[in-house]
Amino acid sequence: MIAIEELSKSWAAGPVLRDVSLVVKEGDVTALVGPSGGGKSTLLRCLNGLELFDAGTISIAGHRLAEGGHPPALLERLRRDVGLVFQQFNLFPNMSVLENVALAPRSVARLPAEEARSRALALLERVGLGSFAAARPVTLSGGQQQRVAIARALAMQPRVMLFDEPTSALDPAMSAEVLDVIGDLARGGQTMLIVTHDHGFARRAANRVVELVAGRVVRQGSAADLLE
Numbered sequence: 001m002i003a004i005e006e007l008s009k010s011w012a013a014g015p016v017l018r019d020v021s022l023v024v025k026e027g028d029v030t031a032l033v034g035p036s037g038g039g040k041s042t043l044l045r046c047l048n049g050l051e052l053f054d055a056g057t058i059s060i061a062g063h064r065l066a067e068g069g070h071p072p073a074l075l076e077r078l079r080r081d082v083g084l085v086f087q088q089f090n091l092f093p094n095m096s097v098l099e100n101v102a103l104a105p106r107s108v109a110r111l112p113a114e115e116a117r118s119r120a121l122a123l124l125e126r127v128g129l130g131s132f133a134a135a136r137p138v139t140l141s142g143g144q145q146q147r148v149a150i151a152r153a154l155a156m157q158p159r160v161m162l163f164d165e166p167t168s169a170l171d172p173a174m175s176a177e178v179l180d181v182i183g184d185l186a187r188g189g190q191t192m193l194i195v196t197h198d199h200g201f202a203r204r205a206a207n208r209v210v211e212l213v214a215g216r217v218v219r220q221g222s223a224a225d226l227l228e
């Protein structure tokens with residue numbers, strides 16, 4: 001589902017990704033771990049076409065990315081098939097929770113309003129927030145907002161979900177709610193690549209672990225082996 005081959009990228013200050021190769025198979029849940037500044041977020045952003053790279057190739061959800069720019073039509077298809085959830089939830093504050101989740105199915109996938117609504121409601125139920133459909137995001141806790149952000153990313157029925165430290169802005173109780181939702185997705189067979197500093201969670205939810213240090217993959221293997 002994801003195959004990265006010898007991906008390299010430098011900022012003006014120097015290399016940030018050095019010959020990174022990794023594979024995430026369909027149904028795999030891979031935790032991407034490693035010290036701050038190691039390039040985890042940069043790698044995730046390259047996978048979604050938000051960031052360009054200098055060398056190597058990415059194949060993700062049936063799309064192929066190479067160095068240089070990506071055509072707009074490719075980016076559009078890529079972002080339908082690859083869901084991304086950040087540390088900051090970035091919900092649209094002027095829309096209800098339901099409208100946040102139904103927006104992309106309506107405007108990008110061009111579903112009829114009623115269908116987009118019912119898909120959004122089903123997803124809100126799935127993340128435990130069915131009763132908050134009409135609420136504004138600002139009235140929700142951080143953990144609830146992050147669960148809405150996950151529902152919003154799932155609304156395009158992506159083949160792969162990418163998470164960048166989805167709980168690092170949350171207190172432990174709220175983190176647990178969000179991690180439960182991600183754990184459910186894992187059990188449901190959703191292919192995911194999750195940047196996390198939470199090794200306990202990685203051990204529970206992930207079957208594979210990749211460790212990135214100073215832009216290089218230093219270890220990868222089964223979660224059971226690497227996180228012991």
Ligand SMILES: Nc1ncnc2c1ncn2[C@@H]1O[C@H](COP(=O)(O)OP(=O)(O)OP(=O)(O)O)[C@@H](O)[C@H]1O
Binds near residue numbers: 036
């Ligand atoms: N837009 C940018 N321009 C220049 N340098 C950047 C940019 N974004 C990130 N960097 C640098 O690239 C390196 C890797 O950053 P990145 O955010 O990918 O690391 P990370 O592994 O996600 O770290 P953390 O665990 O703290 O989130 C850092 O040295 C960072 O300062």
Ligand SMILES: [Mg+2]
Binds near residue numbers: 164
């Ligand atoms: Mg980061």
